[in-house]
Amino acid sequence: MAAAGGVYEPLHPPCAFSPKSRDLLALSGVDGRIQVWDTRGAGLRREYVPSAHLSATCTCLAWAPSRGIQEAHQKKRRKSEAVDGDEQYDLLTIGTATGTILLYSIVKGELQSKLVGGHDRKVTCVRWNRDNGFLYSCSEDKHIVEWNTQTYKVKCKWKGDSSSVSSLCISPDGKMLLSAGRKIKLWDLETKEVIRQFTGHSTAVTSLMFIPVRSPADSQTPPETNGLYFMSGSVHDRLISVWQVRTEKREKSAVLTFTLTEAPVSLDLAPSDSKEEPLKLAVVCRDGQLHLFEHLLNGTHKKPVAPTCTVQIATSGSDEDSTPKPLPVLSAVFCPDKQTVVLYYGSTMQPVIEKLVLKTDEPHVCLIRDVQKTLTLRKEVAVTKVKTPVVKAADTKVLVPGIPGHSATVTAAKLPRQDGKRKSGVKEVSIEDRLGAMDIDLPKVPIKSGLPQTDNFSVLLVQGLESNDLHILNKVFQTKNESLIKKTVARIPVYSVIPLVHELTKRLQGHPNSAILMVRWIKAVLVHHVSYLSTLPDLVSQLGALYQLMETRVKTLQKTSRLNGKLYLLITQVAASEISQRIQVNQEAKLVYEEESSDEESGDEEHNTDDNWEEGDEEAEKEESEGSGEEESEEEMNVDKVNGDSDVDLGNESEEE
Structure with missing residues (x-):
């Protein structure tokens, strides 16, 4: 019941354990190869390379139920012939990025069939129905497809959500289907109608799994209908929610939540045989830790349930450095005895598979393993030998x-023929x-100047934080584009948030010009990752230095702003005075206005005429001017006489005196 292949945009390639026995592990490599490993220590069983493995990479894996395989091969076998362990789970279902679904036979070692025409985008999850033998798949094209595995054609196709459908899960009775997208929908497989919807996650739901709770032996209710729950996990939520399917109250919220350290990557469940027995849950998170839960489903729990045991794996360290280094767990499942856990860690190229009996009494378990020497699985010798054909060079x-x-x-x-020995006299061709x-013929790609893309910036930022490379960090922090900063901060993983905050805090204490740029990064971090930071138990110690630094600067903000205003006024006045001194004033006037004298004005007034005057007026004026001229002449003569007489009289008076 592992749900490792239905995670939205997984960090690691998909993997799937064979049901019940857990004897086989199917892995999808980075290069598109499908490998089947034996968990009992027999090494590599099969390796399949699809023809379009580079362009149509594997996105999800699932094992077909053993019942359908036995029915398909029963005609070719005798009734007395027993079925091997490998043949119980022979068919491996492979979903690809192009929408094609492949059915690969482990026993035959060849591709059995190819399902096409159902999806035109990436297949996100495939699930088998054990009752009718049908296959259900979902994709990023928003649709759910029901396949008929007898004819290998689409039986039914319907729209599952308004966005991408990321995960599916079949009910234990085979009559209902859960689909996860923006909402969790419960479908009736006969009518293809929605029975109920569940909402409660802030981001896209990526993992689904039913929890069948069996009834006691004396109960007359069928075991599959007495109580039915299911679990859901989201891509960015650090919890697993438990929902009750059949309930009279129709509760909208989850009845139970399990807390995690990171988003879930894979889920596996060891169901309880009765209501009195607690169920066991194994969850692998993105940080590489395994959390084990034991809880009894007996109603609604408001407080989240913490893990009873946390498992981590670390290396013993090299000779130079004895410090253990963490080794992430990629997947984990329960064995049929419910006490043993199969762990898969390491890498897809050299996976390490280990069966471990865990004691949940210890809250935290750290396993020290030397991967290089003891637990690295060895590949078996290939069955077929590769022969190199002899071809003529011409x-x-x-x-x-x-x-x-x-x-x-x-x-x-x-091209020159290269033999083991160089022949004398043959001139070697240069590179x-x-x-x-x-x-x-390479295409001419125009060279775009400017900053790299956002994806490269986020990768560079994570690399710089992990390696503490100042050259990379300076290159990233020098950007001033607000949208680029927001997208870069939004795309970094959660485990890089705290190192980024510490680096920004250290740079805020440096040069003021650098602090101006760091404030933009701090703002983007607090906006995008506030939900993650608020859940940290040691948040006060993590952000204490940043808070003190911001508080001290905010206290002096008012005084600094006043000083900034005064300095701005002084600087503008000094600049204005310098500009005025530089300008040379021209002393010569561009325009001179001279005021005329009164005599000239009177003369002008006398000689001034108006064309609009009437003729009678002009004659009257002439007569007046003539009369006035005569009067003026007479007055002048009289004045001269008076002046002459006065002069004589004055002279006589002087003589008398």
């Missing part, structure tokens, strides 16, 4: 990469001549 053509596909060919005769002989 008929051989070497294909070189081009756009698109192999567009250029070079005959092998043009430049060889590259010129290939004649590769």
